[in-house]
Amino acid sequence: MGYSAQIYHEKKISIIVPVFNEAGHIALFYKELTDVWKNLHDKYDLELIFVNDGSTDDTDTEIKKFTQSDARVKYLEFSRNFGKEIAVSAGLKYASGDAAVIIDGDLQHPVELMPQFIALWEKGAEVVVGVIKSSKNKNLLRKHGSRIFYTLLRLVGDSNFVPHGTDYRLLDRKVINAFNNCTERNRITRGLIDWLGFKRELIYFDAKERRYGKPTYSLSKLSKLFMNSFVSLSFFPLKLAGYLGLLITLIACLFGTFILTEQYILRDPLQLHFSGSVQLAVINMFLVGIVLICLGLIALYIANMHTEILNRPFFIIRNKENFD
Ligand code: UDP
Ligand code: MG
DSSP: OOBOOOOOSSEEEEEEEEESSOHHHHHHHHHHHHHHHTTTTTTEEEEEEEEEOSOSSTHHHHHHHHHHHBTTEEEEEOSSOOOHHHHHHHHHHHOOSSEEEEOOTTSOSOGGGHHHHHHHHHTTOSEEEEEEEEESSOOHHHHHHHHHHHHHHHHHSOTTOOTTEEEEEEEEHHHHHHHHTOOOSSOOHHHHHHHHOOOEEEEEEEEOOOSSSOOSSOHHHHHHHHHHHHHHHOSHHHHHHHHHHHHHHHHHHHHHHHHIIIIIISOOTTOOOOOHHHHHHHHHHHHHHHHHHHHHHHHHHHHHHHHHHHTOOSOOOSOOOSOO
């Protein structure tokens, strides 16, 4: 093969592939990608960055086969498993292209769509998001889990969020730079990219089946991702206590006023004879409501601290003119 990394073209595309125990897929992925690239070869330089997220199988040797024969292939190896989100972030930090495409190394993201991503970018899109139409491989729990997840997020969360958006994305250099300026640690790549804004285009695709192995995202990793998405994309869970408190206090107040007027002011015309324990229960409910409201108030401060600690840039600039 012997491709050199020398710059031939004006534009360079970085392809970022996070891999964790994907030894069975690497060679095939490389082949599919280079096949697709043959048609793009005349227009763009390629930088293929594999980020080995602490694999324990032969992923390392598999990748090294290609770093030796193909100078376009670059390789980052983590000291241990840090998770896909971090692997993608590392890839974006090291990417030098005018645009970067993030793609899974397990061939579930159709490589042949890459020219379409690039074409939309050429037409002015700054973020191109691969959106999943259906996935055959998912079991029922995962399938319904993701439906419920997106419905919940849409109800409580951020309106900028692309439902069913995957990590198969193209980012313009401006977006990569903005992304690299985000310092939060508990990051969800998709959520963060969606938060950044920019001109967005969508490409719909069917996820393919995994050829080898199981999805390396275990259920526990997925639930962690799920909770992280909620916590980092919405403050609703924090405020839930407050809302509940308001509701409970309101109900207790209504009950209380009813008992007070019916039994003590109007002298029990309905003959309900509210006992002492009923009255105690209503007072108790009122107090629980007050405690929850206080929790909600504290949550507001915590939400404030959370945004401060995330330390996201205050604004993202797309373009500057006449500034040096
Ligand atoms: N991956 C990773 N680190 C991890 C888990 C996964 O880099 O801790 C990579 C994995 O090798 C694959 C991609 O992230 O290229 C997507 O992982 P997976 O197929 O397990 O997730 P799913 O397809 O279920 O979203
Ligand atoms: Mg996968």
